[in-house]
Amino acid sequence: MKVKTADLKGIALDWAVADIDRKLGECSPETLDILLNRQKSPFPVFDYSNNWDRTGPLIEASSPVITICQAKVRTEISTLENDILSTGVGLGISYLESFLRAFVALHSGDEVDIPDELLTPQHADGEE
Numbered sequence: 001m002k003v004k005t006a007d008l009k010g011i012a013l014d015w016a017v018a019d020i021d022r023k024l025g026e027c028s029p030e031t032l033d034i035l036l037n038r039q040k041s042p043f044p045v046f047d048y049s050n051n052w053d054r055t056g057p058l059i060e061a062s063s064p065v066i067t068i069c070q071a072k073v074r075t076e077i078s079t080l081e082n083d084i085l086s087t088g089v090g091l092g093i094s095y096l097e098s099f100l101r102a103f104v105a106l107h108s109g110d111e112v113d114i115p116d117e118l119l120t121p122q123h124a125d126g127e128e
Helices: 010-023 030-036 052-062 095-108
Strands: 002-004 065-069 072-081 084-092 111-113
Touching: 010 095, 052 095, 065 095, 072 095, 084 095, 095 111
Parallel strands: none
Antiparallel strands: 002 111, 065 072, 072 084
């Protein structure tokens, strides 16, 4: 199902980031299966939205610009590739959420396809 990048949170946000990492060659295709079957998996969960160790390398590689205003965090990430400037902007209630939304916006745009099973009420707030 198509979801606005600005609305991504919890496991749906984690899945979108893992999908980009897979496309960039940073994680295996099995990572997405692990996220889909998170409760049944004996493997570590790719919880970018809650794990500074997992997200830290992405942040360091991105040189984000962060602004905090009225209890919201705004993150902007830009890249210059082949003389083309691309920018992703994310808003969130935490630095991780804001950064990850900007990361997804930069690489995937304003909307992303998320598996329907990750959008159930059970996963709505990142709960399992």
